[in-house]
Amino acid sequence: MNLTLGTLLPTNESPSLPAIQTATRQPVTLTVNGVKTELQLAPWTSLLDALREYMHLTGTKKGCDHGQCGACTVLVNNKRINACLTLAIMQEDTQITTIEGLSSLDQTSSSSKLHPLQRAFIDHDAFQCGYCTPGQICSAVGLLNEGHAKTADDVRELMSGNICRCGAYPGIVAAITSVMDSQPTTV
Amino acid sequence: MNSFTYARASGITQAVVERSAKTDAAFIAGGTNLLDLMKENVARPTHLIDINHLPLTTITSIESGGLRLGALVTNADTAYHQQVTQRYPLLSQAILAGASAQLRNMATDGGNLMQRTRCYYFYDTATPCNKREPGSGCSAITGFNRIHAILGTYAQDQQVYCIATHPSDMCVALAALEAVVRVTGPDGDRTIPLAEFHRLPGDTPHLDNVLQDGELITAIDLPADGFPDHYAYLKLRDRSSYAFALVSVAAALDIQDGQIKDARIALGGVAHRPWRRPDLEATLTEKAPNKTVFQYVADAMLEGAQGFGHNTFKIELAKRAIVRALLQATNRPSAV
Numbered sequence: 001m002n003l004t005l006g007t008l009l010p011t012n013e014s015p016s017l018p019a020i021q022t023a024t025r026q027p028v029t030l031t032v033n034g035v036k037t038e039l040q041l042a043p044w045t046s047l048l049d050a051l052r053e054y055m056h057l058t059g060t061k062k063g064c065d066h067g068q069c070g071a072c073t074v075l076v077n078n079k080r081i082n083a084c085l086t087l088a089i090m091q092e093d094t095q096i097t098t099i100e101g102l103s104s105l106d107q108t109s110s111s112s113k114l115h116p117l118q119r120a121f122i123d124h125d126a127f128q129c130g131y132c133t134p135g136q137i138c139s140a141v142g143l144l145n146e147g148h149a150k151t152a153d154d155v156r157e158l159m160s161g162n163i164c165r166c167g168a169y170p171g172i173v174a175a176i177t178s179v180m181d182s183q184p185t186t187v
Numbered sequence: 188m189n190s191f192t193y194a195r196a197s198g199i200t201q202a203v204v205e206r207s208a209k210t211d212a213a214f215i216a217g218g219t220n221l222l223d224l225m226k227e228n229v230a231r232p233t234h235l236i237d238i239n240h241l242p243l244t245t246i247t248s249i250e251s252g253g254l255r256l257g258a259l260v261t262n263a264d265t266a267y268h269q270q271v272t273q274r275y276p277l278l279s280q281a282i283l284a285g286a287s288a289q290l291r292n293m294a295t296d297g298g299n300l301m302q303r304t305r306c307y308y309f310y311d312t313a314t315p316c317n318k319r320e321p322g323s324g325c326s327a328i329t330g331f332n333r334i335h336a337i338l339g340t341y342a343q344d345q346q347v348y349c350i351a352t353h354p355s356d357m358c359v360a361l362a363a364l365e366a367v368v369r370v371t372g373p374d375g376d377r378t379i380p381l382a383e384f385h386r387l388p389g390d391t392p393h394l395d396n397v398l399q400d401g402e403l404i405t406a407i408d409l410p411a412d413g414f415p416d417h418y419a420y421l422k423l424r425d426r427s428s429y430a431f432a433l434v435s436v437a438a439a440l441d442i443q444d445g446q447i448k449d450a451r452i453a454l455g456g457v458a459h460r461p462w463r464r465p466d467l468e469a470t471l472t473e474k475a476p477n478k479t480v481f482q483y484v485a486d487a488m489l490e491g492a493q494g495f496g497h498n499t500f501k502i503e504l505a506k507r508a509i510v511r512a513l514l515q516a517t518n519r520p521s522a523v
């Protein structure tokens with residue numbers, strides 16, 4: 001593959017984009033982590049590419065780009081989906097949450113406060129290289145929202161859409177079940 | 188991916204008109220199959236019509252006593268819907284055996300019916316494939332065919348043109364339940380029994396199903412009887428989750444006073460469409476459910492099956508899966 005700096009870092013104004021792409025770009029408004037942003041995108045831009053390449057929210061990862069790994073998992077209207085298999089232009093009326101939007105501002109210390117699942121992933125050593133982790137955590141948030149998992153086996157089955165190349169699964173399951181057990185109202 | 192224009196359909200009629208106006212246009216629902224194929228240049232629509240805003244997103248009761256699943260209800264919302272889990276647990280189980288939680292949140296019921304085969308050569312534009320490029324040949328017959336079909340592969344001229352399988356789990360349960368597909372198109376509305384919706388490949392494997400160009404699936408109707416007491420969806424695959432079926436069986440039994448009153452057996456992963464043999468299912472009626480009668484039906488269902496090398500194991504696997512699924516269905520404690 002021929003990767004030039006231009007294709008790696010296309011910004012809204014990038015002069016290095018091929019002319020055809022610039023010509024067919026159109027305004028697309030996305031609401032990501034509560035913030036509305038108008039982008040200029042070609043219709044074929046996936047939500048994943050829009051987040052990473054045009055909004056520079058690189059927490060969401062691209063593993064396979066074909067729905068087979070879960071690295072790109074984000075929440076759309078609080079439901080977990082694969083950002084690689086939807087077009088940005090299809091998500092104009094939705095609320096998108098990425099890993100960058102999970103932590104909140106701690107008013108007292110004015111530092112950012114991790115989401116309980118982020119905290120649990122650290123506490124349970126639930127990653128090694130960390131590449132799958134943003135997808136795992138967003139997926140786990142979706143899992144808790146859905147409320148169908150009752151046991152560790154349920155967690156394993158309902159988290160099967162997130163592959164971990166490092167095999168950090170025991171820690172991942174432990175992290176998720178710990179949060180599940182501490183929030184009985186959400187399960 | 189090739190370039191395309193995009194439009195959001197605001198009404199059903201408008202969507203159909205817009206689709207019929209352009210031969211290279213495609214509807215997009217969840218996008219989980221279409222975008223995947225577009226990234227591989229297997230699908231190359233020049234215009235996408237986003238149907239997600241059409242009012243086809245509800246599950247409603249219908250006069251027959253059955254249930255109507257809107258074409259745009261997601262697979263997840265279908266599988267977890269209270270009416271589905273209680274009255275059609277076989278369907279719920281089959282859907283949840285497929286894909287991943289993320290994909291099921293995106294995939295729609297209409298799109299699931301329309302998903303294309305996972306044959307590796309179909310996905311690889313560098314290889315001959317009669318489904319992708321009619322007349323180019325079939326790479327799977329003499330190639331790697333572990334995931335391919337063992338039944339219904341011969342065309343009328345006794346040649347084999349394609350050994351692809353239909354990959355859906357949901358459709359296997361829908362076949363067993365005798366669901367009906369509702370469509371609308373340039374020539375009006377019609378209904379298609381699920382058993383007749385998907386085709387055998389014959390000598391025209393580029394056609395997966397009988398939907399006509401421009402037709403839109405609006406809903407899937409489930410009959411009143413969902414076999415909630417004795418059912419099983421058994422899916423055998425290379426890993427225990429997030430993998431397509433090598434062989435799957437949707438089994439549903441109506442057992443009264445120790446005798447089978449009605450039996451349904453649909454197979455997935457073995458043919459170009461969910462595979463049923465109502466004539467053999469009928470041999471189970473008035474019989475006591477036991478391994479002997481199940482084994483007889485299993486053997487008969489696979490009579491004439493042909494493997495192509497890597498997939499020959501599926502013949503024995505399917506027989507054993509049928510027997511096991513029927514035993515599971517028999518022994519399932521009645522729903523309370």
Ligand SMILES: Cc1cc2nc3c(=O)[nH]c(=O)nc-3n(C[C@H](O)[C@H](O)[C@H](O)COP(=O)(O)OP(=O)(O)OC[C@H]3O[C@@H](n4cnc5c(N)ncnc54)[C@H](O)[C@@H]3O)c2cc1C
Pocket residue numbers: 066067068213214215216217218219220221222223238258259262284285286287290293294295296297298299300301302354355356357402403404405429430431432
């Ligand atoms: C990694 C992966 C694993 C998977 N595993 C499984 C599995 O184990 N079991 C399984 O069953 N499935 C599996 N799937 C497939 C998944 O279920 C399908 O991709 C999904 O159901 C397609 O629905 P969609 O709404 O996303 O369709 P889209 O991708 O939007 O559309 C698919 C096709 O249907 C057409 N279409 C969509 N809606 C309509 C309509 N209402 N009327 C007419 N045409 C329409 C589109 O034009 C397109 O041609 C898997 C998919 C992936 C990516």
Ligand code: SF4
Pocket residue numbers: 304306307308309315316317318319324325326327328335348349350351392
């Ligand atoms: S089995 Fe069908 S889809 Fe696969 S290569 Fe042969 S013709 Fe193509």
Ligand code: FES
Pocket residue numbers: 061062063064065066067068069070071072073082083084085
């Ligand atoms: S990048 Fe989307 S599932 Fe792998």
Ligand code: FES
Pocket residue numbers: 126127128129130131132133163164165166167168
């Ligand atoms: S931590 Fe490395 S892939 Fe999961």
